[in-house]
Amino acid sequence: MERRRADIIAETLEERICDGTYPDGERLDEVRLAESFGVSRTPLREALQKLALSGLVEQLPRRGVFVRQPGPVELMEMFEVMAEMESVCGRLAAGRISDEALAELDAANAECRKAVAAQDADAYYLENERFHHIIYRESGNGFLAQETGALHRRLKPFRRMQLRLRGRLPQSMSEHEQIVAALRAGDGPAAADALRAHVAVQGEKFRFLMARLKSAAE
Amino acid sequence: MERRRADIIAETLEERICDGTYPDGERLDEVRLAESFGVSRTPLREALQKLALSGLVEQLPRRGVFVRQPGPVELMEMFEVMAEMESVCGRLAAGRISDEALAELDAANAECRKAVAAQDADAYYLENERFHHIIYRESGNGFLAQETGALHRRLKPFRRMQLRLRGRLPQSMSEHEQIVAALRAGDGPAAADALRAHVAVQGEKFRFLMARLKSAAE
DNA sequence: CGTGCATTTTTTGTATACAAGGAGGTTGAC
């Protein structure tokens, strides 16, 4: 499918930006990166443009590309949108979800429960991701599922963080169960509210983390 | 701001794809287009990649790029998402909108009314666009406003179409007034419902147009 | 006459070479 060097490079750079290897504001030097990847500037430039369109880097004409980590304000905005989109997915899915998908959700939740028992936040996140993607898909709207998935991906590192807060795992777990209950009942508004709250609380927790990090830095 | 040839070319191509100059499935030849623009393949390729990321063309590795007009199903999906996003904008805006913005909405509506009286669908669409963008902005969420605007832009040619249906202009007008009333009252749910319905009806009208075109072609 | 393989040709992907614009330093004037 994607056998172009440029795409592989874009993927790698995206990962590095998300995991913080390149801090905010860092200039990404074309020639140096090209060397390090063992390619010429051409595919590297294509990769950078791809990143620019995803919003991960800013491209100042004739000046270079700079890593552009979303600030606190933008992050909260993104979490708000994420909450709303998941909410919409849930509302639509409530009327369209199949029995098989409900079983899948149960299975994912069972795995989540195991992870909670094992206090394994990473494993929890993995299954949590599966859980959410099932709902996106069951919205019955491929375009919505894709867009929601894209935003989910972009917020991934930040969503993960807040799971490490004490007591968050069991709380998230119970929210998941409420969501499934609403979906099983075919109650659109309830599913919408439950999902919106579920994601909104993630934003809140994350905000709290940010504030703590900031005050710790001072 | 954007003084790169590649960006200008991307813009031009985007327009041509949207207005149907290049039909669905058309292969976009790099060398021919490069010649026609009087540039080399490099900036042209960058433009094509940009379009690929916006979803306007599909890029088969080692095979070329092809215009990819959204099919009826995908279009309806996009309209559904559009309706939901506008709805969210409206709900948020109801609690955040300023008096100045309300005045702007009134002004835009006044212009719309003039266009209705003049039976000028183009003028109507112009002011209609302004109307909606004010609401996006007043959602108070820059990220949401940007994403909603992007989708609006993509659906633009299809939104325009349905305005030419008989009786649609006055109907749309009255919907606008309901929306402003809900926003002025600070009634989030009402604004959300009004906006969702307003956009959803566009999707419906558009679907009707599609069906008619299709049957006419047979 | 049709089909399958090989060759040729076209086209994409990548590398390199060239041009243009900006950033920073140095020098000269006030």
Next chain:
DNA sequence: GTCAACCTCCTTGTATACAAAAAATGCACG
């Protein structure tokens, strides 16, 4: 001594040249 203008170097943007892969064509064989 300081400010400004000019010059130089470095980086980005663009063009061209090269390589590899896929499509097309022709030839041979069944």
